[in-house]
Amino acid sequence: MPKHGISPTRTEDYPEWYQQVVRAAELAESSPVRGCMVIKPHGFALWERMQAILDGMFKATGHKNAYFPLFIPLSYLEQEAKHVEGFAKECAVVTHHRLELDADGRLVPKGKLEEPLVVRPTSETIIGAMYAKWVQSWRDLPILINQWANVVRWEMRPRVFLRTAEFLWQEGHTAHATEAEALQETLQMLDIYATFAEHDLAIPVWKGPKPASERFPGAVETYSIEAMMQDGKALQAGTSHFLGQNFAKAQNISFTDKTSKEEYCWTTSWGVSTRLIGGLIMTHADDDGLVLPPRIAPEQIVLLPIYRTDEDKNAVMKCCQEMRDLIEENQWRDEKIRVRIDDRDMRGGDKAWQHIKQGVPVRVEIGPRDIANGTVSIARRDEPPKQKHAMSLTEFPKSAAELLESIQSNLLKKAVAFRESHSSKIDSKDEIPAFFDASQQDMPGFAYVHVADDPAVAKALDPLKVTVRCTPMEWEEEPGKCLFTGKTVSRRSVISRSY
RNA sequence: CGGGGCGUAGCUCAGCCUGGUAGAGCGCUUGGUUUGGGACCAAGAGGUCGCAUGUUCGAAUCAUGUCGCCCCGACCA
Structure with a gap:
C-alpha cells in the first residue's frame, strides 16, 4: 500500500505531481486536440462554483452579462497596434466555410472567406466595435458588461488548466465618461478578484500594477493578483486592465458630453479563467490529492x-x-x-x-x-x-x-x-541570484525588492528566469532605490519565477 | 521552432541490443472468503505492439520516413 494517494509526491517531482492530482481527482483529461483539455464533471463543478460566486459579485456591482461572437474579423484585430503585436502570434484563423470531398474521399476546405476570421483570443475589439455603436451620449455611460466565454490562444506549451489552447473565462468590458471612473472600475474589479481569491478560494494574493513589460497588449496599466504556488512560483490569478482611451480612439468609441463636446470613452477590461483551478490545486492540494476549501467544494x-x-x-x-x-x-x-x-x-x-x-x-x-x-x-x-x-x-x-x-x-x-516562509525582503542586488538558486535554497519563492519600471530590470532578471510580478498596493509606502537602475521608487515589488 | 526522452491491454511498464508470431503489476467482470476500511483466493474479458514503407522465409524487435505525446528553452491567463 503506498503511503500517499498521489505518486510522485510534491517534493519528488512537482510538475508530475500536479498532473497526477488532476487525474486522481478526475478534474480533466487531455483531448484528441493538441493543447485542449476535456474538463470532467468534478473539474467543471469547481468552475461552476467560481462562476456562481463571481457572477454574484459582478451583478452586485452593477454589471450585466451578454454574449459576443466567437469569431472576430481579422481587420478588427488590426485596429489597435499594440494589441495586434501581442496576440497575432497565437491566433487561430478561420479561412474557409465549407468542406468538400476530394477524389480520394478526403474532406478539404472550400469556400474561402473574403476576410479571414480570428477565433477570439480576447474580445476587446469586437466588443469595442459594438460599444462604438451603442455609445452616443454621456447618458449612455457607463457600459458595464461581462461575458462568460471560451477563448483560444494557440500556445506553444500547454499545461492542463494553467495554459491550454482553449480555455474558459469571464471577460468584463466597461466604457466610462471619465478617466477617474474607469480607473476606479479597474481597481474595483481587482479588489473583487482579490477578495474572491482569499475569501472563497483561500488563496492569498498580492495585488497591484504590473511593469510595462508585463502589460496587456494595448493597456495603459495592467493590475494583477499574484499567488504563490507550493513550488514557490507565482501564478497570475486574475488581471484588470485600465485601457485608457487607446481602444476608444482606435475604434471610435466616443460620446457627446454634457457640454456638447465630442469625447472618447475610457475603457477597462478584466478577467479570470479556468487557470484558477490550477491555482487552487497548486495552493492547497497535498500528497494525497486535491484539497478543496469548503466554499468552493461542490460537495462539502x-x-x-x-x-x-x-x-x-x-x-x-x-x-x-x-x-x-x-x-x-x-x-x-x-x-x-x-x-x-x-x-x-x-x-x-x-x-x-x-x-x-x-x-x-x-x-x-x-x-x-x-x-x-x-x-x-x-x-x-x-x-x-x-x-x-x-x-x-x-x-x-x-x-x-x-x-x-x-x-x-x-x-x-x-x-x-x-x-511568508518562502518570501524575503532583499535590499542588495548581489543577494538575488542566491535567493533564486535552487541549489542554495531549497525553494525560491518571492523576493520583495525595490525595482523601477524599466527595461533594464527585466533584462537583469532574465537570466534568473525571474520577472517582476506586481507592486502590491496594500503595502505601506517604503521609498527606496531600484537595485538595478538606482532610480527612487515608492514601494517594494514582488519578483519571482512564475507560471 | 531548437535540445532531450517516449509511443506495446483502461493505467504503469517489461520484452527490442542478439528478428521466430505478446507478457507482468494495477484496474475491470464473475464467484467465493473477508469487512470500522485503499483486502485475499479463483476464474475470465481485454492488444492488427502509434502509422507507413522497406529488409527478411519470418518484424513489437532491424532501416527509412511520418504522426503524436512528455520534459527543458523562446511565448503566454
Whole structure:
C-alpha cells in the first residue's frame, strides 16, 4: 500500500505531481486536440462554483452579462497596434466555410472567406466595435458588461488548466465618461478578484500594477493578483486592465458630453479563467490529492455509511438520511450546506480514498457501532487521512457550519504561512541570484525588492528566469532605490519565477 | 521552432541490443472468503505492439520516413 494517494509526491517531482492530482481527482483529461483539455464533471463543478460566486459579485456591482461572437474579423484585430503585436502570434484563423470531398474521399476546405476570421483570443475589439455603436451620449455611460466565454490562444506549451489552447473565462468590458471612473472600475474589479481569491478560494494574493513589460497588449496599466504556488512560483490569478482611451480612439468609441463636446470613452477590461483551478490545486492540494476549501467544494460533507448486514444497512442508511436532513437545515456563509450520502456499492477504503483524492472537505463515517454509541467519526481534509474525531451524533449537524469555517480559515492560514516562509525582503542586488538558486535554497519563492519600471530590470532578471510580478498596493509606502537602475521608487515589488 | 526522452491491454511498464508470431503489476467482470476500511483466493474479458514503407522465409524487435505525446528553452491567463 503506498503511503500517499498521489505518486510522485510534491517534493519528488512537482510538475508530475500536479498532473497526477488532476487525474486522481478526475478534474480533466487531455483531448484528441493538441493543447485542449476535456474538463470532467468534478473539474467543471469547481468552475461552476467560481462562476456562481463571481457572477454574484459582478451583478452586485452593477454589471450585466451578454454574449459576443466567437469569431472576430481579422481587420478588427488590426485596429489597435499594440494589441495586434501581442496576440497575432497565437491566433487561430478561420479561412474557409465549407468542406468538400476530394477524389480520394478526403474532406478539404472550400469556400474561402473574403476576410479571414480570428477565433477570439480576447474580445476587446469586437466588443469595442459594438460599444462604438451603442455609445452616443454621456447618458449612455457607463457600459458595464461581462461575458462568460471560451477563448483560444494557440500556445506553444500547454499545461492542463494553467495554459491550454482553449480555455474558459469571464471577460468584463466597461466604457466610462471619465478617466477617474474607469480607473476606479479597474481597481474595483481587482479588489473583487482579490477578495474572491482569499475569501472563497483561500488563496492569498498580492495585488497591484504590473511593469510595462508585463502589460496587456494595448493597456495603459495592467493590475494583477499574484499567488504563490507550493513550488514557490507565482501564478497570475486574475488581471484588470485600465485601457485608457487607446481602444476608444482606435475604434471610435466616443460620446457627446454634457457640454456638447465630442469625447472618447475610457475603457477597462478584466478577467479570470479556468487557470484558477490550477491555482487552487497548486495552493492547497497535498500528497494525497486535491484539497478543496469548503466554499468552493461542490460537495462539502460526504456521509459514508458503514454496514455489513442488510439489517445494519437499514439502520445506518436511516441514520445517514436523518443526518443529511439535519445538516441541510443549517447554512454556512449564506448557503445551504452541501452534503451527500455516498451509498455506492464498493469497498469502504476505496470509497474514502476517492473522496480524499477529490478533496471533499469533510468525511463522516457512520456505522452500527456509532449508532449504538451515539457518535460519528469525522475526518477533515486539511488533516492527515487517518486522523479522525469522534463526535456526538446529535451535536455534529449543529456544528457543521463551524467546522467548514474552521477548515476554510485554516487553509487560508496555511497558505499565508507558506508564502511568508518562502518570501524575503532583499535590499542588495548581489543577494538575488542566491535567493533564486535552487541549489542554495531549497525553494525560491518571492523576493520583495525595490525595482523601477524599466527595461533594464527585466533584462537583469532574465537570466534568473525571474520577472517582476506586481507592486502590491496594500503595502505601506517604503521609498527606496531600484537595485538595478538606482532610480527612487515608492514601494517594494514582488519578483519571482512564475507560471 | 531548437535540445532531450517516449509511443506495446483502461493505467504503469517489461520484452527490442542478439528478428521466430505478446507478457507482468494495477484496474475491470464473475464467484467465493473477508469487512470500522485503499483486502485475499479463483476464474475470465481485454492488444492488427502509434502509422507507413522497406529488409527478411519470418518484424513489437532491424532501416527509412511520418504522426503524436512528455520534459527543458523562446511565448503566454
